[in-house]
Amino acid sequence: EPEVTQTPSHQVTQMGQEVILRCVPISNHLYFYWYRQILGQKVEFLVSFYNNEISEKSEIFDDQFSVERPDGSNFTLKIRSTKLEDSAMYFCASSGTGGRNQPQHFGDGTRLSIL
Amino acid sequence: AQKITQTQPGMFVQEKEAVTLDCTYDTSDPSYGLFWYKQPSSGEMIFLIYQGSYDQQNATEGRYSLNFQKARKSANLVISASQLGDSAMYFCAMREFNQAGTALIFGKGTTLSVSS
Numbered sequence: 001e002p003e004v005t006q007t008p009s010h011q012v013t014q015m016g017q018e019v020i021l022r023c024v025p026i027s028n029h030l031y032f033y034w035y036r037q038i039l040g041q042k043v044e045f046l047v048s049f050y051n052n053e054i055s056e057k058s059e060i061f062d063d064q065f066s067v068e069r070p071d072g073s074n075f076t077l078k079i080r081s082t083k084l085e086d087s088a089m090y091f092c093a094s095s096g097t098g099g100r101n102q103p104q105h106f107g108d109g110t111r112l113s114i115l
Numbered sequence: 116a117q118k119i120t121q122t123q124p125g126m127f128v129q130e131k132e133a134v135t136l137d138c139t140y141d142t143s144d145p146s147y148g149l150f151w152y153k154q155p156s157s158g159e160m161i162f163l164i165y166q167g168s169y170d171q172q173n174a175t176e177g178r179y180s181l182n183f184q185k186a187r188k189s190a191n192l193v194i195s196a197s198q199l200g201d202s203a204m205y206f207c208a209m210r211e212f213n214q215a216g217t218a219l220i221f222g223k224g225t226t227l228s229v230s231s
Contacts, residue, residue: 042206104150106160
C-alpha cells in the first residue's frame with residue numbers, strides 16, 4: 001500500500017540553526033499537510049498546500065516557517081532560526097483530493113530536537 | 116473552547132473484550148467529518164475510520180465502529196474483540212467543511228492498554 005515517507009526520522013539541531021524536514025507524499029495525492037506534536041500533547045495543524053501554494057495555515061505557522069514543493073515528489077518544511085520550543089514530532093500528511101471524506105494519510109514523523 | 120474533547124486519558128481492557136473510546140465535538144458548521152487515528156508507541160499516525168455529519172449510518176471498518184450521536188455531538192470509537200496490538204494512543208479529529216478549510220482538529224487522545 002502506498003505510504004507517505006518522511007526523512008530524517010530524527011533530527012538534532014542547535015538553537016538558531018535552520019532545519020529542513022522532507023516528505024514524499026503518496027504519488028497521486030494533491031493535498032499536502034504539515035502537523036506537529038509536542039511531546040505528550042495533541043497533534044496541531046501547521047499548514048496545508050495545494051496547487052503549489054499554501055491553502056491554509058495556523059497561527060503556529062509564522063514567518064520562521066515555510067513550505068515548498070521543489071519537484072514533483074518532495075514536500076519540505078523549513079524552519080529558520082529554530083527555537084527550543086520547536087522541539088516536537090513533525091508529521092507530513094497527504095490526501096487524494098480535498099474531498100470531504102478523504103482521510104489524510106500521515107507519515108511516520110520526524111522527531112526534531114533543538115538543543 | 117475545545118473543539119474536540121476526549122475525556123479518558125487512559126483506558127484498560129482485557130483481550131477479546133470490546134472497548135469504547137469517547138469523543139465529543141463542538142462545531143456550528145452543519146457539514147463536518149470526524150476521523151479516528153491510532154498512534155502506536157512507534158509514533159506513526161494510522162487512519163482508522165471516518166464519519167460524515169450527513170451520513171445516515173454509523174461507520175464500520177472491520178473491528179472498528181463509530182457510535183455517532185449527532186444531537187449529542189459525540190462520535191465514540193468502539194473496538195470489538197480487543198487485541199494486544201490495539202494498545203496505542205487513539206485520537207479523534209474533526210474537519211469543518213463549510214469553513215472551506217482542510218485542517219484536522221485533534222483531541223488530546225486516549226491511551227488504550229490491552230492486557231492478556
